[in-house]
Amino acid sequence: xxxxxxxxxxxxxxxxxxxxxxxxxxxxxxxxxxxxxxxxxxxxxxxxxxxxxxxxxxxxxxxxxxxxxxxxxxxxxxxxxxxxxxxxxxxxxxxxxxxxxxxxxxxxxxxxxxxxxxxxxxxxxxxxxxxxxxxxxxxxxxxxxxxxxxxxxxxxxxxxxxxxxxxxxxxxxxxxxxxxxxxxxxxxxxxxxxxxxxxxxxxxxxxxxxxxxxxxxxxxxxxxxxxxxxxxxxxxx
Amino acid sequence: xxxxxxxxxxxxxxxxxxxxxxxxxxxxxxxxxxxxxxxxxxxxxxxxxxxxxxxxxxxxxxxxxxxxxxxxxxxxxxxxxxxxxxxxxxxxxxxxxxxxxxxxxxxxxxxxxxxxxxxxxxxxxxxxxxxxxxxxxxxxxxxxxxxxxxxxxxxxxxxxxxxxxxxxxxxxxxxxxxxxxxxxxxxxxxxxxxxxxxxxxxxxxxxxxxxxxxxxxxxxxxxxxxxxxxxxxxxxxxxxxxxxxxxxxxxxxxxxxxxxxxxxxxxxxxxxxxxxxxxxxxxxxxxxxxxxxxxxxxxxxxxxxxxxxxxxxxxxxxxxxxxxxxxxxxxxxxxxxxxxxxxxxxxxxxxxxxxxxxxxxxxxxxxxxxxxxxxxxxxxxxxxxxxxxxxxxxxxxxxxxxxxxxxxxxxxxxxxxxxxxxxxxxxxxxxxxxxxxxxxxxxxxxxxxxxxxxxx
Numbered sequence: 156x157x158x159x160x161x162x163x164x165x166x167x168x169x170x171x172x173x174x175x176x177x178x179x180x181x182x183x184x185x186x187x188x189x190x191x192x193x194x195x196x197x198x199x200x201x202x203x204x205x206x207x208x209x210x211x212x213x214x215x216x217x218x219x220x221x222x223x224x225x226x227x228x229x230x231x232x233x234x235x236x237x238x239x240x241x242x243x244x245x246x247x248x249x250x251x252x253x254x255x256x257x258x259x260x261x262x263x264x265x266x267x268x269x270x271x272x273x274x275x276x277x278x279x280x281x282x283x284x285x286x287x288x289x290x291x292x293x294x295x296x297x298x299x300x301x302x303x304x305x306x307x308x309x310x311x312x313x314x315x316x317x318x319x320x321x322x323x324x325x326x327x328x329x330x331x332x333x334x335x336x337x338x339x340x341x342x343x344x345x346x347x348x349x350x351x352x353x354x355x356x357x358x359x360x361x362x363x364x365x366x367x368x369x370x371x372x373x374x375x376x377x378x379x380x381x382x383x384x385x386x387x388x389x390x391x392x
Numbered sequence: 393x394x395x396x397x398x399x400x401x402x403x404x405x406x407x408x409x410x411x412x413x414x415x416x417x418x419x420x421x422x423x424x425x426x427x428x429x430x431x432x433x434x435x436x437x438x439x440x441x442x443x444x445x446x447x448x449x450x451x452x453x454x455x456x457x458x459x460x461x462x463x464x465x466x467x468x469x470x471x472x473x474x475x476x477x478x479x480x481x482x483x484x485x486x487x488x489x490x491x492x493x494x495x496x497x498x499x500x501x502x503x504x505x506x507x508x509x510x511x512x513x514x515x516x517x518x519x520x521x522x523x524x525x526x527x528x529x530x531x532x533x534x535x536x537x538x539x540x541x542x543x544x545x546x547x548x549x550x551x552x553x554x555x556x557x558x559x560x561x562x563x564x565x566x567x568x569x570x571x572x573x574x575x576x577x578x579x580x581x582x583x584x585x586x587x588x589x590x591x592x593x594x595x596x597x598x599x600x601x602x603x604x605x606x607x608x609x610x611x612x613x614x615x616x617x618x619x620x621x622x623x624x625x626x627x628x629x630x631x632x633x634x635x636x637x638x639x640x641x642x643x644x645x646x647x648x649x650x651x652x653x654x655x656x657x658x659x660x661x662x663x664x665x666x667x668x669x670x671x672x673x674x675x676x677x678x679x680x681x682x683x684x685x686x687x688x689x690x691x692x693x694x695x696x697x698x699x700x701x702x703x704x705x706x707x708x709x710x711x712x713x714x715x716x717x718x719x720x721x722x723x724x725x726x727x728x729x730x731x732x733x734x735x736x737x738x739x740x741x742x743x744x745x746x747x748x749x750x751x752x753x754x755x756x757x758x759x760x761x762x763x764x765x766x767x768x769x770x771x772x773x774x775x776x777x778x779x780x781x782x783x784x785x786x787x788x789x790x791x792x793x794x795x796x797x798x799x800x801x802x803x804x805x806x807x808x809x810x811x812x813x814x815x816x817x818x819x820x821x822x823x824x825x826x827x828x829x830x831x832x833x834x835x836x837x838x839x840x841x842x843x844x845x846x847x848x
Contacts, residue, residue: 157561163652163661164561188661204561206598336652336662339559339600340786341569341624342644346635353628353635358786372635375737379637383663390658 157204158189165189166335169208170231182231182260188387209338210361215239219302220246222294224287224316226308227253232330233307234261238268246270250290256281288315301325306365310377314370321366329365331356333376348372396498397426404717408687411573411655414714423508427455429493430500437490438502443833446470448487448502455505464509472545472588473538473832475514475580476567478507481829482708514583520590524551529846532557532614534601534787537565538828539620539819541585542835543842544593550843556595562651563595565622569651572681574688602790607815615846616814618838619802623781623820629673633731634777638665638739642682642778649685667774670694671742673728674778675705680712682776683720694720695770699727699747699760727762731775742770783821799824808838816842
């Protein structure tokens, strides 16, 4: 997405779609200049460019019991997965987390379509006081047979999720969110280390085996433009 | 015989502080004087050196008469991007190489004259030829770089309806994302594209064929499709440290600067690292562009690190000269082996080994061989990898039945048709990374084949 002539190209996830109306839904959190500017638009306003869908679709099939874990704005990509996995005959347990209850999204929608549904907040303002992985660990302890974990959200959260499931040998898929420019495999800004190999998230991903992703490397690369991001935001604000 | 007219240029000391065009273009007087040098050979050699077959002596003769409007008409008959070709073509290896004057002195400056008439036309305002009768046939063109644009213009002139699909938000392909403003102003690319649109070609940006729409879906709506998606996949050295912060593919570095205008950050939103000590790995035009762009971003030291000697560099001589004038330092016969980072994951140093040249390989260039115990370390804060691009794999990955060669290029027959009926291809996606004009030549050949195919 590029908001206007001088805008940066940023990757966003499709949270929902309506093929009949020809619309897609995106959910974004106002964190930087582009997303804050996007938040100032009203119905009927235009954005300059919207390109996609890019990357590879999630592999949807009957796994058995699946736990879907979304953190912050990463709940958006989880929603469509939960729906599709349910339709494919899976038992789906959803866990969503945020810093505080105001930042929780798609609560009701997910509750409605999940077999079980859990909320966690870092500050305890809603649901479990703690992290999504606390709930995940409890589920694993109570019930042995979890066939798949799918996660999206902050890199640190996905890293901890992967650490938990690795111990129990549960297959885990993470949807990564690195910095991108073109989104078509041309630049390599979004390169990540998976199983020791370099992959482009935009065309090889965005989903990878979470046990093989180098999350520390991802977190380092996400910090590349912190100074510039701050400057752009200050200048705009 | 008068000497070849020199190209007026921005002073190197000044130009390293701006992204404005380096070469300023001939004045009318210079153009006429240069045109007067042409001998108007009965059997001109220059034309055989032009991949799009411009009638060179004819347009030069019109310049000599001072008839610049007619001169550009002659060029336009064969070349749809004259202001671009007049800037970035390697004339010294094409038309000018065959100029008979070149045997004893310097050849006629054909490229500069082409640029002159194209710039003259743009300043005066384009005159668009009358539209031909519509044939009712529709062709989809994938990619709006030099190949795609040429195919489109040729087919539109024959009365076919052409829709171009461009994945990025601006048309022009490598002309927009790859070649920097100081060598090819984006205003010029936009003007040339506007001419193509006036011929009746419609360009849809932000549509990724293979993702948004598949090639099969295109064939349901169009009588034929042309794939000109170029060589956009960056190559890596495959050495440790390549994914540290501060290491860029030349594609990313240049796309941020050219397409996204990161050199104007924060007026434009997209940032780019402004390194102080920059190493650019590679010896081609893209390496020169990256090095010169890094200088303009404010780097104190910019090194071109190349494993052979200057003689083997694939970059145009003119680009190497410009880079040297501006203060880019050549570190020749040097091969990086490892990039080292600091505790925060940012580039700090680069380990290299010195090379010597052995026997020539099949390309005729001498093979570089590492010298034992010659390892050394360079302090750098930014590394740009410019060792070439491979064909963009998106469409071939997403399209069954499309035969692809080992290097990722799409295979075509003698009529530019791929293994998929009705799907044609040309430019870098077929040849591997080449020049703007070669892609245009391929576009021209493909247009002829497509015209025949849809008119059958």
